[in-house]
Amino acid sequence: SELTIVREVDSNNYDPHKSTARAASEILFMLGDTLVSLAPDMQTIEPGIAESWEVSEDATTYTFKLREDVTFCDGKPLTAADVAYSVNRWIDPDTKSPVAWRAGEVESVTAVDDYTVEYKLKAPFSELLYQLTQSFGTIIDQANVEALGPDFGISGFNGTGPYCWVEWTPRDKMIIEKHEAFTWGAPFHSNTGPASIDKITWQIVPEENTRTVAVITGQSQVTQYVPYIALEQLAASPGVEVVRSDLAFWTYYMGFKIDKETVSDPAVRKAINLAVDQAAMSEDLFFGVVQPAYSYVSQEALDWNTAVDDKLLKYDVAEANKILDDAGWVRGDDGVRSKDGVRLSPTAYVFAGSTWGKLSEAVQAYLREIGVDMQIQAFDATVAWGKLATQEFDMYGMSFPYVSSGDALNLYFRSQNMPSPNRMNWNDAETDELLLAGATATSDEGRASAYGEVLDKVHEAAVWLPLYHEPMVIAQSTDLETIVPHNIYGAGLYKGLDLKLKE
Amino acid sequence: MEQASAPLLEVDDLAVEFHVGGTVQRAVQGVSFSLERGKTLGVVGESGCGKSVTSLSIMRLVPQPPGKYARGEIRFDGRDLLTLPEAEMRKLRGARIGMIFQEPMTSLNPVYTCGEQIIETLTIHSGLSRAEAREKAIEMLDLVGLPSPSSRVDDYPHQLSGGQRQRVMIALALANDPDLLIADEPTTALDVTVQAQILDLMGDLRSRTGAAVVLVTHDLSVVAQTCDDVVVMYAGRVVERAPTATLFADPQHPYTVGLMAAIPRINAAVGRLATIPGSVPPPWAAIKGCRFASRCPLATDQCRAEDPPMTEISAGHGVACWRAPIEVAA
Amino acid sequence: MSTMLEVRGLTKHFPVRRGPLQRLVGHVKAVEDVSFDVEQGETLAIVGESGCGKSTIGRTLLRLIEATAGSVRLDGEHVLNQPAAKMREMRKQMQIIFQDPFGSLNPRMTVWETLAEPLLLHGLATPKDVREKVSNLLETCGLQPWHAERYPHEFSGGQRQRVGIARALATRPKLIVCDEPVSALDVSVQAQIVNLLQDLQKQFGIGYVFISHDLAVVRHMADRVAVVYLGRIVEEAPAADLFAWPKHPYTRSLIDAAPRPDPNLKNDRPPLEGDQPSALYPPSGCAFHPRCPLATDRCRSERPVLRDVGAARVACHFAENVTATGQVEASAPPKAFRDRLAVLNAARSQEKP
Amino acid sequence: MLSQIANRLLISIPVLFGVLLLGFGLLVLVPGDPAIVMAGPTATPEVLAAIRAEMGLDRPLYEQFFSYIGRVLQGDLGRSLISNKTVGSELLSAIGPTAELMFACLIWSIPFGIGLGTLAAVKRGTLIDRIIMAISVAGVSLPIFFICLMMIHFVGVQWRLLPFIGRGGPLWTLDGIRHIALPALSLGAIFIGPVARMTRSSVLEVLKLDHVRTARSKGLPETRVILKHGLRNALIPVVTLIGLQAGYLLGGAVVTESIFSFPGIGRLAVGAILSSDFPLAQGTILILALSFILINMIVDILYALLDPRVLS
Amino acid sequence: MTDVEAPSWDAPAPVRPWWQRLLRDPIALIAAAVLAVIVFCAIAAPLISPHDPFASSRAVMKPPFWSDRSDPAHILGTDGQGRDMLSRLFYGTRLTLIIGVLSVGIGGVLGSLLGLLAAFRPKLDPWVMRLVDVMLSFPAILLGLALVAVVGPGATPVIIALAIATIPDSARIARSIAVSVMKQEYIEAGRALGLSSFALFHRYLLRNCVSTIMIFMSMRFGQIILIGAALSFLGLGARPPTAELGMMAAQGRDFLLFAPHIAVIPAVLTFVIVLAANILGDALRDVLDPRLRS
Numbered sequence A: 001s002e003l004t005i006v007r008e009v010d011s012n013n014y015d016p017h018k019s020t021a022r023a024a025s026e027i028l029f030m031l032g033d034t035l036v037s038l039a040p041d042m043q044t045i046e047p048g049i050a051e052s053w054e055v056s057e058d059a060t061t062y063t064f065k066l067r068e069d070v071t072f073c074d075g076k077p078l079t080a081a082d083v084a085y086s087v088n089r090w091i092d093p094d095t096k097s098p099v100a101w102r103a104g105e106v107e108s109v110t111a112v113d114d115y116t117v118e119y120k121l122k123a124p125f126s127e128l129l130y131q132l133t134q135s136f137g138t139i140i141d142q143a144n145v146e147a148l149g150p151d152f153g154i155s156g157f158n159g160t161g162p163y164c165w166v167e168w169t170p171r172d173k174m175i176i177e178k179h180e181a182f183t184w185g186a187p188f189h190s191n192t193g194p195a196s197i198d199k200i201t202w203q204i205v206p207e208e209n210t211r212t213v214a215v216i217t218g219q220s221q222v223t224q225y226v227p228y229i230a231l232e233q234l235a236a237s238p239g240v241e242v243v244r245s246d247l248a249f250w251t252y253y254m255g256f257k258i259d260k261e262t263v264s265d266p267a268v269r270k271a272i273n274l275a276v277d278q279a280a281m282s283e284d285l286f287f288g289v290v291q292p293a294y295s296y297v298s299q300e301a302l303d304w305n306t307a308v309d310d311k312l313l314k315y316d317v318a319e320a321n322k323i324l325d326d327a328g329w330v331r332g333d334d335g336v337r338s339k340d341g342v343r344l345s346p347t348a349y350v351f352a353g354s355t356w357g358k359l360s361e362a363v364q365a366y367l368r369e370i371g372v373d374m375q376i377q378a379f380d381a382t383v384a385w386g387k388l389a390t391q392e393f394d395m396y397g398m399s400f401p402y403v404s405s406g407d408a409l410n411l412y413f414r415s416q417n418m419p420s421p422n423r424m425n426w427n428d429a430e431t432d433e434l435l436l437a438g439a440t441a442t443s444d445e446g447r448a449s450a451y452g453e454v455l456d457k458v459h460e461a462a463v464w465l466p467l468y469h470e471p472m473v474i475a476q477s478t479d480l481e482t483i484v485p486h487n488i489y490g491a492g493l494y495k496g497l498d499l500k501l502k503e
Numbered sequence B: 001m002e003q004a005s006a007p008l009l010e011v012d013d014l015a016v017e018f019h020v021g022g023t024v025q026r027a028v029q030g031v032s033f034s035l036e037r038g039k040t041l042g043v044v045g046e047s048g049c050g051k052s053v054t055s056l057s058i059m060r061l062v063p064q065p066p067g068k069y070a071r072g073e074i075r076f077d078g079r080d081l082l083t084l085p086e087a088e089m090r091k092l093r094g095a096r097i098g099m100i101f102q103e104p105m106t107s108l109n110p111v112y113t114c115g116e117q118i119i120e121t122l123t124i125h126s127g128l129s130r131a132e133a134r135e136k137a138i139e140m141l142d143l144v145g146l147p148s149p150s151s152r153v154d155d156y157p158h159q160l161s162g163g164q165r166q167r168v169m170i171a172l173a174l175a176n177d178p179d180l181l182i183a184d185e186p187t188t189a190l191d192v193t194v195q196a197q198i199l200d201l202m203g204d205l206r207s208r209t210g211a212a213v214v215l216v217t218h219d220l221s222v223v224a225q226t227c228d229d230v231v232v233m234y235a236g237r238v239v240e241r242a243p244t245a246t247l248f249a250d251p252q253h254p255y256t257v258g259l260m261a262a263i264p265r266i267n268a269a270v271g272r273l274a275t276i277p278g279s280v281p282p283p284w285a286a287i288k289g290c291r292f293a294s295r296c297p298l299a300t301d302q303c304r305a306e307d308p309p310m311t312e313i314s315a316g317h318g319v320a321c322w323r324a325p326i327e328v329a330a
Numbered sequence C: 001m002s003t004m005l006e007v008r009g010l011t012k013h014f015p016v017r018r019g020p021l022q023r024l025v026g027h028v029k030a031v032e033d034v035s036f037d038v039e040q041g042e043t044l045a046i047v048g049e050s051g052c053g054k055s056t057i058g059r060t061l062l063r064l065i066e067a068t069a070g071s072v073r074l075d076g077e078h079v080l081n082q083p084a085a086k087m088r089e090m091r092k093q094m095q096i097i098f099q100d101p102f103g104s105l106n107p108r109m110t111v112w113e114t115l116a117e118p119l120l121l122h123g124l125a126t127p128k129d130v131r132e133k134v135s136n137l138l139e140t141c142g143l144q145p146w147h148a149e150r151y152p153h154e155f156s157g158g159q160r161q162r163v164g165i166a167r168a169l170a171t172r173p174k175l176i177v178c179d180e181p182v183s184a185l186d187v188s189v190q191a192q193i194v195n196l197l198q199d200l201q202k203q204f205g206i207g208y209v210f211i212s213h214d215l216a217v218v219r220h221m222a223d224r225v226a227v228v229y230l231g232r233i234v235e236e237a238p239a240a241d242l243f244a245w246p247k248h249p250y251t252r253s254l255i256d257a258a259p260r261p262d263p264n265l266k267n268d269r270p271p272l273e274g275d276q277p278s279a280l281y282p283p284s285g286c287a288f289h290p291r292c293p294l295a296t297d298r299c300r301s302e303r304p305v306l307r308d309v310g311a312a313r314v315a316c317h318f319a320e321n322v323t324a325t326g327q328v329e330a331s332a333p334p335k336a337f338r339d340r341l342a343v344l345n346a347a348r349s350q351e352k353p
Numbered sequence D: 001m002l003s004q005i006a007n008r009l010l011i012s013i014p015v016l017f018g019v020l021l022l023g024f025g026l027l028v029l030v031p032g033d034p035a036i037v038m039a040g041p042t043a044t045p046e047v048l049a050a051i052r053a054e055m056g057l058d059r060p061l062y063e064q065f066f067s068y069i070g071r072v073l074q075g076d077l078g079r080s081l082i083s084n085k086t087v088g089s090e091l092l093s094a095i096g097p098t099a100e101l102m103f104a105c106l107i108w109s110i111p112f113g114i115g116l117g118t119l120a121a122v123k124r125g126t127l128i129d130r131i132i133m134a135i136s137v138a139g140v141s142l143p144i145f146f147i148c149l150m151m152i153h154f155v156g157v158q159w160r161l162l163p164f165i166g167r168g169g170p171l172w173t174l175d176g177i178r179h180i181a182l183p184a185l186s187l188g189a190i191f192i193g194p195v196a197r198m199t200r201s202s203v204l205e206v207l208k209l210d211h212v213r214t215a216r217s218k219g220l221p222e223t224r225v226i227l228k229h230g231l232r233n234a235l236i237p238v239v240t241l242i243g244l245q246a247g248y249l250l251g252g253a254v255v256t257e258s259i260f261s262f263p264g265i266g267r268l269a270v271g272a273i274l275s276s277d278f279p280l281a282q283g284t285i286l287i288l289a290l291s292f293i294l295i296n297m298i299v300d301i302l303y304a305l306l307d308p309r310v311l312s
Numbered sequence E: 001m002t003d004v005e006a007p008s009w010d011a012p013a014p015v016r017p018w019w020q021r022l023l024r025d026p027i028a029l030i031a032a033a034v035l036a037v038i039v040f041c042a043i044a045a046p047l048i049s050p051h052d053p054f055a056s057s058r059a060v061m062k063p064p065f066w067s068d069r070s071d072p073a074h075i076l077g078t079d080g081q082g083r084d085m086l087s088r089l090f091y092g093t094r095l096t097l098i099i100g101v102l103s104v105g106i107g108g109v110l111g112s113l114l115g116l117l118a119a120f121r122p123k124l125d126p127w128v129m130r131l132v133d134v135m136l137s138f139p140a141i142l143l144g145l146a147l148v149a150v151v152g153p154g155a156t157p158v159i160i161a162l163a164i165a166t167i168p169d170s171a172r173i174a175r176s177i178a179v180s181v182m183k184q185e186y187i188e189a190g191r192a193l194g195l196s197s198f199a200l201f202h203r204y205l206l207r208n209c210v211s212t213i214m215i216f217m218s219m220r221f222g223q224i225i226l227i228g229a230a231l232s233f234l235g236l237g238a239r240p241p242t243a244e245l246g247m248m249a250a251q252g253r254d255f256l257l258f259a260p261h262i263a264v265i266p267a268v269l270t271f272v273i274v275l276a277a278n279i280l281g282d283a284l285r286d287v288l289d290p291r292l293r294s
């Protein structure tokens, strides 16, 4: 049995350490395995390659006991050396991995024996196991990496996952096929292996509309890149089923570079927050499928500070105008405010594409109401990351997946992470301390309170304009058993083990 | 005149009109003449007087639309060409009636070899095989005096000089031994020396094949040298027709006289050329009476009101003029 | 009469380039060592077959094409090496009339603009009196004043040719090169233009270099005739002499080939054989030898120089040998024709007030 | 004929050089720093400097240009900054599909356009002529994306006749044909108009010429006159038009490939330029220019085949 | 003087002025009228737009008047952001026309000058033609992409790219016309009069080429608008919230299944503009310049 899955964009490569794209994770989860797995509840860590693990008292040493029956696609058995190699490559500065920080502050990772790995940290990292479930922690084959050299993850990939690499045509399609020997699926999968689908073609279809009709006409059986507008029609189409998970933590926001002339004024940031009607946007642009966001992470996420709930900035144009008036921003003839000769005309960098196109234009329209003339510059995804690492813009648009509040906060608000991903230039020693405390906390309460404080701080400063939380929606053919969407890094099919044609 | 043999070609009151953009241009209005086997008929007149349209009409090749045969008959061997079914007409074209055009540069298709263009007309009419047709084509090229015809047969038109191309055109027109050859200004675009060659060649071939020839030209001198009979056209009408010698010795129509007086002569210095004042009426002008009246010093009210009929002044000499014969009383 | 135009050794070679690198494969020797004089008020005709270099001679004279070698003097002043500014001044003295009445007038300029342009350019009229001068010019050339506001496409060929003549005449030149000015016209219009040119010559004493391939017109117009073959003058003589006693075999065949408007004078002489040879690869010796009935080995190897033979200049080894006369049969038009013409002319003169 | 091709090649050399220079120059102007693209946003300045040195970006421009030309001549187009694949292999994988698309587009649209144009010319002034001309004017007036979307909407979705995503396989497989059909139809649709219009006017023009009258005077049947003596001569300007419109067609291919997710050079070029993928962008520009030159060379050869005057 | 032609047939041929002949062609007339209305709407956009073209409203994707779900306030409905379609069309047409006119104008003038110069000074000809060949090797879309990569998206780079893309074609056409004009004897006549190069270029060459070039450009206009629309469609055109027809169609395509009017109306309007321009160009060509027919 074969499946065609359509999606919006391709990744630049399929080297787990060299791509942060969701598109890469989607494939890597299927091609490879991680030490531990994340259950669909997004909370529970379950076994992966490691059948068990122990954490030392000081929470700095993790000892993983590996399964002994795991083999790579080429038939070679997986050993602790492979795991050690993988993590060491991940954090090796020569690898230049943009996600090295996710491995924690590693002291050493060593193979104790063939099936035991010792993972030593310089400091406790409460999220380590969550991070190890991500595709960046995929176990790779040293021989394969060395054989392919720069073509690793481009012309081939030898993994231990339920599927094996067949062929990749960049920007067109990725073909993978069943890994016959695979039997080591995590316990929460209804099928622990081998996969029941023989071959999967991941087809890139940039056009939203085309993806929709591809599913309706049966040219594709699964996609999670469905336009919200089409959900109703898809659901109503015979042969198509739409499944949805609200446990997804994927948030869209626009950030302010807080040391830029206009948006450095907290009044401006606050007013902008008040000027945008997220509820209307989610209703009108996203057909009520998404959840309007006022908070920087989902209020359902682990360690959300409920005390902030009441302080969230909601739509109030009058108030926004008043704040700006009070702050001395005066409307000019063209309706645009300015102060001390500075026009309130921030430049926003966003990703090219219909989602940010709609979002940024909607925000732009709202801001016109309060005399803010936001300029939009859209960049192709491949350039945008570079653009967003500069200091050229005043605002930027971004979306991100996370497993917990801490995950998100550590990513964005550490001063160390300037200029990217801390594009706001949020440089606050106290925040750094709190984040460190949270990360190294050994108790849930300790962590929650530290992160909670950070959440309060950044919301107070209005450094972001949250837009919406996106749920995970998958459209699938009714020929398939109903899929339970998984929310890990937005890769809804996760390992693809549960994909199965109806009898 | 023998009664027995009917003329090969009889044009009777031919009128051709062109409908262009809502206006009607009467290019030819009532042209009549006849031609016997083996004779050469010259058709002369100024540019635009309808010579080409007349000759194309004989081939029934006036583009329709915008052209239209308004009236008249063209009898070839007793059959009216204007009412012949197209398929029948096609059998005559190129087979019994050949035609040579004015522009040797453009009248041959530049993308086919000269041989191919002759072979084509041979195979379609005489059912020769290609190889036979090729032989015949080489023979024809030899006949028209093209040097080394067996290699020239594979040349493209652009590889030949103007005179040579005109020879190929003649070979093409004569390929199927036509009874009638229509030559529409065959030498106008050529140099005097080449013109002499071509006229010589045509005379030669005519006496050899016995074909009748309609020679269209604007050059009275050419007519004088080559034709048995002449038809003088003015603004779509025949104004005078006569045996060549008669016409030159005793021209009757004021237009013919004026035309002849306007020719500079190589053999006698005339002090000053006589001219015909005024210009030819344009084809869209609706004119009552004689078309030459506006330029004619002898014009009377009758001339301006009524179209003069062709009247026979002497045997074979007809004039369309109310004032003819012009009295030469001093 | 003084020598107005003096042409010496005029030569024009056109380089021929072929291929992607524009390699020079040879030269078309369009005009080769041509010398002649034109007196004031005189018409020198240049005749020859198509492509023999007639137009090129005319154009190099006026520096519309730069000559390869030779000199041209107009009233003693050199023409070919004048600096641009002086040359522009000199152009007032020499003008050209073209063959094609359709192509030689700028279709986007009214007749008025066309005629006013040279007047204003050379300071022959001021913006004030230019209108009047243009109407004079029009009248001189037999056009009506209301023609001025029209564009060329609204005219007949003869009228256009008149405009072309008026333009050439505007600067009151001493010399006009007429490049086949009547070849494209109908006989009756041709006669009008020929008469006009002759009248103008008489009136203004202009010298004509009259290029034509029509021997009859040349006979009618020219005082002297130069016959050109493959870029060289092969014979030059007073018109009457040339037509009566052509000395070069080529001249003779040209005259023979010209048809006569007289059915009684049917020409039985076999026409000249062959085509004109390529100007890129001219024959050795006398260029005419491949077509010449008199050719000998000497002709094939040695090029005859142009030399004086009586009043003429001839380039033929056997120019003296040929003395045959009566090449052109003198024959008067038939009497009946003359009588009718007289009647018509009489009637016409009566018509005029 | 060989010398004709050789001539054409010789003429192409400066053009190619110009194309290289232009492509190089344009991309040098791009503000995006390729080192950042390559190293990712978090790279340290030292890393960036190292990458720049490695890629020769710190050397003077003319040196970069000549070393680039040197490498191109050796067939080394570098590696894509984004995928790290060799540019050669990226181009190779994309040029095939585009060539297929072009072929599939031309193979039906040219004969169809020529046929329609000839028919219109022969039936000049009739209803058929009007209809054909209306269609072809409409054809040149429709935005290509609109045609593509309509094709998907009707042929793909409403009638479910043909697939519309991706490339099914090589052109000689059934799946390949089925997948290429819609893109080729859409792209061809914008090409029929110009071809038909040009054919019509060219045929009309040729039918007015003297040699056609000669052909008629030989007594040839009208169809033969039109096809043999009219169309063949009329094709000469049509062929020229096809060469000139190749650029427009390539532009159309960019849109078509994007909409139909067809993995061709157009999509590659768009992606490469938008993502500041220097070597890949230069490679696509080079290959597009090369194909343009190639197309024009083919046009020249066709021209020589159609018109014997060209060769002498 | 003697031999004056009697003015009997001097009445010039009944050649009507070109615009009169144009008026006799009903289809061209309709095209001209349609184009005139469109141009008027584009110019008058600020005056006749019923709504602010940039103001979103909660009434998103309202269908046009012929649907029963339509909103009387929005005759042509609203787009995905709840902006009034009609107003956006007015403004969009405006920008589209500006892009077309400017790029054809700039590119046409530059290209024509190049082509005319190549014909006027044959020494320059090979250089100009090689330059044109190089430029021809860059399809307009590629050029647009590259420029957008340099300066970022927006109407200006699109205009520049389209102008550059217009140059080689207009240079070729201008050259071919100019070469045939240069062969005409009136050029020599002008030179014989002693005209300066400038006068010759301007009064003789340019004047005789200009109408043909204008017709060519009017026919080119349609194609340029289409390429511009394609560029916008690829996301390289005008920057939001500016409206441009290609961009509107591009944005609307996501709603094609549900609110087709958002994409279809601008696409159809583009079609109508280009169609009218093409028809008018054809008619003008027929009326004015039979030379351009091939």
Ligand SMILES: Nc1ncnc2c1ncn2[C@@H]1O[C@H](COP(=O)(O)OP(=O)(O)OP(=O)(O)O)[C@@H](O)[C@H]1O
Pocket (backbone or CB within 6 Å): B018, B020, B025, B026, B027, B045, B046, B047, B048, B049, B050, B051, B052, B053, B054, B063, B066, B067, B218, B283
């Ligand atoms: N296809 C056509 N469409 C419209 N008018 C035509 C057409 N062919 C000929 N005519 C008109 O018919 C008239 C006679 O033309 P024709 O060609 O017979 O003249 P001609 O005597 O052969 O002149 P020439 O010496 O210039 O060849 C002309 O006024 C011309 O305008």
Ligand SMILES: Nc1ncnc2c1ncn2[C@@H]1O[C@H](COP(=O)(O)OP(=O)(O)OP(=O)(O)O)[C@@H](O)[C@H]1O
Pocket (backbone or CB within 6 Å): C014, C015, C028, C029, C030, C048, C049, C050, C051, C052, C053, C054, C055, C056, C057, C213, C279
């Ligand atoms: N610009 C040019 N470049 C190359 N060769 C030329 C050029 N102009 C003329 N020639 C050649 O020079 C020769 C003489 O040409 P020219 O035009 O002077 O002849 P002509 O006697 O005026 O002919 P025609 O009677 O046809 O007008 C011809 O062989 C012609 O091909």
Ligand SMILES: [Mg+2]
Pocket (backbone or CB within 6 Å): B051, B052, B053, B184, B185
């Ligand atoms: Mg004729």
Ligand SMILES: [Mg+2]
Pocket (backbone or CB within 6 Å): C054, C055, C056, C179
């Ligand atoms: Mg000449």
